[in-house]
Amino acid sequence: EDQVTQSPEALRLQEGESSSLNCSYTVSGLRGLFWYRQDPGKGPEFLFTLYSAGEEKEKERLKATLTKKESFLHITAPKPEDSATYLCAVHPIDSQGGSEKLVFGKGTKLTVNP
Amino acid sequence: GAVVSQHPSRVICKSGTSVKIECRSLDFQATTMFWYRQFPKQSLMLMATSNEGSKATYEQGVEKDKFLINHASLTLSTLTVTSAHPEDSSFYICSAFLANTEAFFGQGTRLTVV
Numbered sequence: 001e002d003q004v005t006q007s008p009e010a011l012r013l014q015e016g017e018s019s020s021l022n023c024s025y026t027v028s029g030l031r032g033l034f035w036y037r038q039d040p041g042k043g044p045e046f047l048f049t050l051y052s053a054g055e056e057k058e059k060e061r062l063k064a065t066l067t068k069k070e071s072f073l074h075i076t077a078p079k080p081e082d083s084a085t086y087l088c089a090v091h092p093i094d095s096q097g098g099s100e101k102l103v104f105g106k107g108t109k110l111t112v113n114p
Numbered sequence: 115g116a117v118v119s120q121h122p123s124r125v126i127c128k129s130g131t132s133v134k135i136e137c138r139s140l141d142f143q144a145t146t147m148f149w150y151r152q153f154p155k156q157s158l159m160l161m162a163t164s165n166e167g168s169k170a171t172y173e174q175g176v177e178k179d180k181f182l183i184n185h186a187s188l189t190l191s192t193l194t195v196t197s198a199h200p201e202d203s204s205f206y207i208c209s210a211f212l213a214n215t216e217a218f219f220g221q222g223t224r225l226t227v228v
Contacts, residue, residue, distance in 0.1 A: 034217060043120065043207045043219040044158070087157065091217070100146050100211055106157045 002027045002092045006105035013078055013112050021073040021086055021108045029093030033071050034102065035064050036087040044087055047073075078112045085109045117141060118210050120220025127198055127227055135193045135223045137208030143188035144210035149181070152205040152222075161206075164191040198227045 003026045013019055025033065032051050036044035048057045050066040057064050061082065063074040073086055089102040117140040127133050137147055145166045150158040162183050163171040170183035180202075182194040195202050203226050209219040 032215065036219070041205075041222070041224065043118075043209075043222040046216060046218055049216050089217075100148070100217075101160060101163070102148075102209075102217060104157045 002090060002103045004088055004090055004103050004105035006086075006088050006108050008108060009106065010109045011111070013075075013110070015079055015112055015114050016077045018074070018076045018078070020075070021088075021110070023071040023073070023088030023105055024069060025071070025088075025090045025103075026069075027090050027092045027103070031091040031093050033066055034089045034091065035062075035071070035073055036089065038085045038087055038107070047086075075110070078110075080112045080114050083110055083112045118208065118218045118220045120208055120223055122223060123221055124224045125226070127225070129199055129227055130197055132194055132196045133198055133225060135195075135206055135208075135225075137191045137193070137210070137220050139189045139210045139218075142210075142212050144191075144212075145188060147185060147191040147208055147210045148217075149183060149191075149193050150207045150209065152207060158207065166191075195225065198225070200227045203227045 005024045007022045032049045034049050035047040038044045048064040053068045055066050061076050065072045085107045087107045088105045119138045119140050121136045147164040149161045151161050152158050160173050161176045164183045164185040166185045172178050185191040205222050205224055207222045209217050211217050
């Protein structure tokens with residue numbers, strides 16, 4: 001069964017204090033791994049898609065990396081506006097014909113204090 | 115970037131009435147859209163996969179007659195919550211894949227049944 005586990009569940013940082021969020025996954029075949037940011041009362045906002053081990057992508061203070069078993073979302077010198085819940089999802093390869101379903105982790109709630 | 119628009123963002127309805135939520139892909143065509151439900155402080159739960167021109171595929175435990183899905187065109191899917199009750203109150207979110215590679219989400223709809 002495809003599974004995604006995110007850690008920690010919650011993370012409090014001081015402004016400028018860099019850290020990383022983890023997304024561990026178990027999947028028979030991976031089409032892609034997604035990172036989203038979700039603010040309260042809003043839909044997830046697309047951040048990155050990673051497709052193969054060793055791939056890295058950056059956007060402002062965020063950098064996502066991927067291995068065969070996990071992905072990290074590194075946050076460098078975070079600001080209070082980076083506070084949100086960060087969701088990780090995998091897009092498995094469906095051996096029975098191409099399901100488009102995503103499997104989500106439970107998310108990491110990040111709070112950045114000024 | 116690709117945009118998925120969801121309407122309305124908030125709706126309050128009386129118990130026993132039906133509510134329709136629209137999901138549109140604004141600058142791309144989506145043969146498949148997805149409907150999720152999210153409970154407070156929890157991750158997204160896939161309800162159903164909406165297929166253009168054919169019947170939706172529902173996840174186990176989701177009532178087909180309660181949550182009617184219509185995907186009449188390549189840019190529009192609708193979710194109708196029929197005979198709504200207070201326990202149907204939740205945050206509903208739709209999503210669509212762009213070129214089978216990136217999944218974008220709508221802004222979400224907060225449904226409150228009184």
